[in-house]
Amino acid sequence: MQAAEALSIDCELIGQDDYGKIAEFDALFIRETTGVNHYTYRFARKAEHENLVVIDDPKSILKCANKVFLAEILSRLKIPIPKTVLIDRENHAQAIEQLGFPIVLKKPDSSFSQGVKKAENLKQWETELAHMFESSDLVVAQQFIPTEFDWRIGVLNRKVLYACRYYMAPKHWQIYNRTSARNTRVGKSETVQLEEVPLIVLNTALKAANAIGDGLYGVDIKLVGSQCMVVEINDNPSIDSGVEDKVLKGRLYSAVMEEFFRRMELKATASSTPSGSGNGRARKNQALPIPSEIGDVGVS
Numbered sequence: 622m623q624a625a626e627a628l629s630i631d632c633e634l635i636g637q638d639d640y641g642k643i644a645e646f647d648a649l650f651i652r653e654t655t656g657v658n659h660y661t662y663r664f665a666r667k668a669e670h671e672n673l674v675v676i677d678d679p680k681s682i683l684k685c686a687n688k689v690f691l692a693e694i695l696s697r698l699k700i701p702i703p704k705t706v707l708i709d710r711e712n713h714a715q716a717i718e719q720l721g722f723p724i725v726l727k728k729p730d731s732s733f734s735q736g737v738k739k740a741e742n743l744k745q746w747e748t749e750l751a752h753m754f755e756s757s758d759l760v761v762a763q764q765f766i767p768t769e770f771d772w773r774i775g776v777l778n779r780k781v782l783y784a785c786r787y788y789m790a791p792k793h794w795q796i797y798n799r800t801s802a803r804n805t806r807v808g809k810s811e812t813v814q815l816e817e818v819p820l821i822v823l824n825t826a827l828k829a830a831n832a833i834g835d836g837l838y839g840v841d842i843k844l845v846g847s848q849c850m851v852v853e854i855n856d857n858p859s860i861d862s863g864v865e866d867k868v869l870k871g872r873l874y875s876a877v878m879e880e881f882f883r884r885m886e887l888k889a890t891a892s893s894t895p896s897g898s899g900n901g902r903a904r905k906n907q908a909l910p911i912p913s914e915i916g917d918v919g920v921s
Contacts, residue, residue, distance in 0.1 A: 622920070624874035628882050634920050643667045647888075648674035648881050650920045655682045655857045657730065672892075674884040677856040681836045685856040688729045688761045700829050701850045703843075704764035710754055716762040717746065727761040728753050739765060739794055766850065767794065770808070772818070772842040774826035775858055775865060778835050778880055781827065783865050783873060784818045786811040787841070812867040825849040837877070 625632045637660040649668040655661040668675040692705045706716040728736035740746035775782040788808035790798035798806040826840040829851045839858025843850045866873045
């Protein structure tokens, strides 16, 4: 919020009970884990309908939440991913032949390692699939690729913002190891200068993020030898103090707020011209060509 105030952007923290206030703002910055069946998606749709600047936008939430869509769009764009088979109750046997054990199983709406399981053998395969098919008609099956860490590349408006190494949790194959409902072990992380990141990783991350849109994304990549494979594209990526901001520090937050500022200025200019594509009502501060206070941002 300090970064916003430095740009004369007035910020207010809002929560799930503030749906009726969305139209009062000029922008909405969602900072809670999103989901299609979650209030964050309803907020994003409302904000877009009211012509607000919104990150994460509804389309990005929809696309990133759907692992089936991600697998298909990345394959179509020839962006490397682990070998993948989309399976249903009828064709799941062929996935074993194509992938071989161990196999990673993902529910279509999985995120942050939840709804993601690894089958080491046929018994685990049948058990995990039976559980997933209780709530989903499709499951994403992927080749298991063990690595010491995943690259997390933060992208904003089609530009790389930060780069981290997310290490697997101790004695586990994922970054998050949820041993119980209340106990989660997390692997260590290292944020590095962009110059330290292999160029192929940065280029792959940009290509993957651009397939989703121009918002804020975290692209997870495995680098095996000289080959990159995208394992996830996340809307609403983590930006935690002491982790993702370790290199840029305050400049990271400034970069995000400057992007909001830029987008709000564009909307202000558009709504103040006869040919503007605004929503037909005057918005606070948007009629000024160089506003001293560009507008209000709701942070959810």
